[in-house]
Amino acid sequence: MSLPKSEEQLMQYLWQTGPSFMKDLIDAYPDPKPASTTIATLLKRLQDKGAIGFKKYGNVREYHPILKKEEYFSKHFNGVIKNFFNDSVSQFASFFASDKNLTDAQLDELQKIVEAQINQRKK
Amino acid sequence: MSLPKSEEQLMQYLWQTGPSFMKDLIDAYPDPKPASTTIATLLKRLQDKGAIGFKKYGNVREYHPILKKEEYFSKHFNGVIKNFFNDSVSQFASFFASDKNLTDAQLDELQKIVEAQINQRKK
DNA sequence: AATTGTATTCTACAAATGTAGAAGCATTGA
DNA sequence: TCAATGCTTCTACATTTGTAGAATACAATT
Incomplete structure (x- = not known):
C-alpha cells in the first residue's frame, strides 16, 4: 500500500x-x-x-x-532501492556511506551499528 | 524536484x-x-x-x-529519512542494518564499505 | 431546552497524474 | 512516387490527490 x-x-x-x-x-x-x-x-x-x-x-x-510504520517503510524503501540501485543493496550502501550528508561522527556510528548487528547474528 | x-x-x-x-x-x-x-x-x-x-x-x-540520478535520489531519500526517522541517520541505519532483507554476506559487505569510507575520509 | 463548540460526513472542485487516440511530419522501402 | 512506419505534438479524459465548504450530529454548558 x-x-x-x-x-x-x-x-x-x-x-x-x-x-x-x-x-x-x-x-x-x-x-x-x-x-x-x-x-x-x-x-x-x-x-x-x-x-x-x-x-x-x-x-x-x-x-x-493499524498499518505499522516499519512495515510501510520497508515496502516503500525496498521499492526505492530496487529502482535506484538495481536491487543491489551494496550499491545502495555504498551510495549511502559516501553521501556528503553523513558527518564523520555519523559514519562512525554507522560502523558501530553494523558491527553490533553482525555480532548479534553470529549468536 | x-x-x-x-x-x-x-x-x-x-x-x-x-x-x-x-x-x-x-x-x-x-x-x-x-x-x-x-x-x-x-x-x-x-x-x-x-x-x-x-x-x-x-x-x-x-x-x-539532465537531472542526475544521485542528485535526485539524494533529495528524495533525505526527505524520506527525515520523515520516517526524525532526521536521525543512526535511527535509519539501525533499521536498515537490522532489516531482514539483508543477508549476512551483504552485511559484511556493508561493513567493508563503511570501513573503506572511513579510511578514505581520514586521508 | 437552547446555545455553543467541535467532530464527522457529504459533496465539490481544482490540480496532478496515468493513459492513449488523432493528426501531422519525416524517412524509408517498394 | 507513394505507402508504410515511426516519432512528436495536441488533445482528451478518467483517476487520484489536495483542499475545503455546507450540513449534520453530539455533547457539554448556560
Whole structure:
C-alpha cells in the first residue's frame, strides 16, 4: 500500500505520537494549518484504506495506526532501492556511506551499528 | 524536484542505459507495454521539467538525462529519512542494518564499505 | 431546552497524474 | 512516387490527490 504524501504525513503524526485525538493532530500541523475538514477527509480516507482505526471515548474518537510504520517503510524503501540501485543493496550502501550528508561522527556510528548487528547474528 | 512514478520509471531507464532512442525505451518496458504515445507524453513532460534533453541525429532524437540520478535520489531519500526517522541517520541505519532483507554476506559487505569510507575520509 | 463548540460526513472542485487516440511530419522501402 | 512506419505534438479524459465548504450530529454548558 502506497499512500499519497498528505496521508503519509498524517500517518507520521500517528506513528510518532501514538493514538491521538483530532485536535492533537491539528495542533501537530505547522502554520498555516489546513482546514480541519481537510484533516478529517484524510482521516476518512485512511480509514477506508484500513491504515488507521479508532476507539470511541464517549463521542470523541482516538485514532491510532493499524498499518505499522516499519512495515510501510520497508515496502516503500525496498521499492526505492530496487529502482535506484538495481536491487543491489551494496550499491545502495555504498551510495549511502559516501553521501556528503553523513558527518564523520555519523559514519562512525554507522560502523558501530553494523558491527553490533553482525555480532548479534553470529549468536 | 519530485517526479511522479511513471516519469521516475522512465528516468530509471535513462539513468541505467544512458542516452536512448524512443524505441529502446519502448523495448525496456515489460509487457504489457504502454502505448507509445503514453511514453511520448512522459518524455514531453520530462522535457518541460528540464529533467531530460535530447540530441538530434537526423530526425530522430536521442534522449538523455539532465537531472542526475544521485542528485535526485539524494533529495528524495533525505526527505524520506527525515520523515520516517526524525532526521536521525543512526535511527535509519539501525533499521536498515537490522532489516531482514539483508543477508549476512551483504552485511559484511556493508561493513567493508563503511570501513573503506572511513579510511578514505581520514586521508 | 437552547446555545455553543467541535467532530464527522457529504459533496465539490481544482490540480496532478496515468493513459492513449488523432493528426501531422519525416524517412524509408517498394 | 507513394505507402508504410515511426516519432512528436495536441488533445482528451478518467483517476487520484489536495483542499475545503455546507450540513449534520453530539455533547457539554448556560
